[in-house]
Amino acid sequence: MTRSKARGYHHGDLREALVTAGRKLVEEKGIRGFTLRECARRAEVSHAAPAHHFASMDDLLVELVRRGFAELTAAMTTEAERAADEEPASRLVGLGVGYMAFAAANPTLFQLMFSREANHIEPKEGDEGAESVRRLLAGVLDDVIGDAADEVRQQAADLAWATMHGFITLVLEGEIGRRDSSRALKARGLAALAAMAETVTRLARP
Amino acid sequence: MTRSKARGYHHGDLREALVTAGRKLVEEKGIRGFTLRECARRAEVSHAAPAHHFASMDDLLVELVRRGFAELTAAMTTEAERAADEEPASRLVGLGVGYMAFAAANPTLFQLMFSREANHIEPKEGDEGAESVRRLLAGVLDDVIGDAADEVRQQAADLAWATMHGFITLVLEGEIGRRDSSRALKARGLAALAAMAETVTRLARP
DNA sequence: TTGGCCTCTTTCCAACGTCAAGATTGCGGG
DNA sequence: CCCGCAATCTTGACGTTGGAAAGAGGCCAA
Known part of the structure; x- marks a missing residue:
């Protein structure tokens, strides 16, 4: 340009x-x-x-993936901050919205970022990969259930990440919402995120 | 052989x-x-x-994917039947166990099965892809919350599939449980599935 | 037996990633 | 100002790939 x-x-x-x-x-x-x-x-x-x-083709791919994770993190941060003054659970949902928005806008890159093992793409040392995603998630979860035991917080992180990742992955593959309008699909995604947030919240208060 | x-x-x-x-x-x-x-x-x-x-290399890949889905369905069925005489929620967890077991045993094939869009792998007509997975899930969910409205059942199916798919995908990529023993990792997976089953159950009884 | 068809081989082509060698340029020290 | 040098880019080559074309080999039904 x-x-x-x-x-x-x-x-x-x-x-x-x-x-x-x-x-x-x-x-x-x-x-x-x-x-x-x-x-x-x-x-x-x-x-x-x-x-x-x-140095090689894979080297370029690694760089694409690296920048992808930076953008993914930025998208999550933006959406979480949009709900900064609401309750913590809303920020958790925001993270998910940012996550899904990035994936929807960059479907193939997103899939590449999460199929490095299957594609034998070796990360360069110093490359932190999805570490920033994990940190972002852990930070918001701290505000949601910060008082819970480590085991519970780990379970909450697993559930939160798995839900948002699984949902958008299945959407990208056409397994979820193939016939839905974009509007209806977003509603389905939000419903999944809301249910996830409620589950996570309830985890610490049995 | x-x-x-x-x-x-x-x-x-x-x-x-x-x-x-x-x-x-x-x-x-x-x-x-x-x-x-x-x-x-x-x-x-x-x-x-x-x-x-x-006819082409992709044609062979499509066949590998087709057989993969058949095996995935079989693994899910086996694990669900193992819990046939327990409550429906246990069968839902069983589906997840079978799902994850297949993915863990065939990590790259599993990722290939769920990155067809990103790899531009066109399904042959008559190929039902993951349709059997969806049917299996819907069947068990019928026993869990069969009395619920269609919208709720759809949301339950989204949550169930997204949770099991997201969790095992992140495991395969090393984002979850990289340092865990196989035993501990299984426990984390079961915990995620149990929380998912509880959420799904609660969806119909607010 | 023999004809025909399916299977497999051989040969060829364009495109790919990577390497080596040479051409060109911009830039900093005189 | 200019001169040499290192960085950048081009050209050409090698081995590998997927695929097409044409021929050889074997099986089976008529």
Whole structure:
């Protein structure tokens, strides 16, 4: 977008261009359709140019995943803060809304982020992966059931993450809400999150 | 296994051999590492031989997924029947146990089954995919909250499926229970399923 | 027996990821 | 100002892949 078409031998910002092209490509062609040469083509450089910015194709994928987790965390934070002055359970639901919104907007990248094992994508050291998601969840849960025992809080975290992750994953795969309107689907998601929040709340008060 | 090594020009059971080899290969090399030529190599035929049994590589993957869903359904049924004489909620938990057991035993295949969109794997017509899972779940839920309104039953199905799917997916990705022993991890899974069953039960009795 | 069809092999092609070598450029020290 | 150098990009090559085409081999029914 930024760079003018008139360029010389040097690109100027190839690394960023490759990330942008790669991200679009993954959504268009799917994980297996992702190709380093096509990324280079879209950035209008030769097929070997990317090697100077990413050691391998997987290296570029790792970077896409890394940025994906950063954006996911940001989306969750935004939605949680929107409910900052409500009760803690509302913030928990907010986290889920942000989680699902990001996944819906970037379905293939989201699936890539959570199928690294199945795709043999090795994280680079120092890469914290989904750690920030876990922290975000733990933080809000502290406000919801902070007085509960560690075991209970762990169970609450499991339930919260599993519910939001499972629901949106099944939606992306078309297993949930294939025939629903976007509006109805959002209602289903909110209902699941609300039930989850209530369950989590009740966990600490038996 | 069955076929002796001494064979002539014709393999005898190449289709089955390719499925067996493919299934092992997917677990070994991951989704992106899956290769038609390697399947052929393991079946000890030329690289073009598979074409007579599967129109394309994706065609073989679709078959692996199809059989995966059949096995997943069987695993769920087995575990649910084990709790046949207990209360309905126990059967619901049983479905979850079978679900997770299959996923744990076939992690990559399971992820493939639930990332068809992200991998651009088109189902063949007549292929019912996860429909049997949905039916199984609906059947048991009928016994748990059969008297509830359709909307509530849908919400219950969403919650049940999302919880079991989300939990085991996060386990496979190492996001849940990476440091836990197998025993402790099973306990965490059972706790999540039990909480889910209780939530579902309570849904119909507010 | 023999004809025909299914199965498998061989050969070929374009596209891929990666490597090596060479061309071009921008930039900092003189 | 310019000069050399390191970073960046291109070109070309190699081995592998999925797929198409054409031919060889074997089984079975007529």
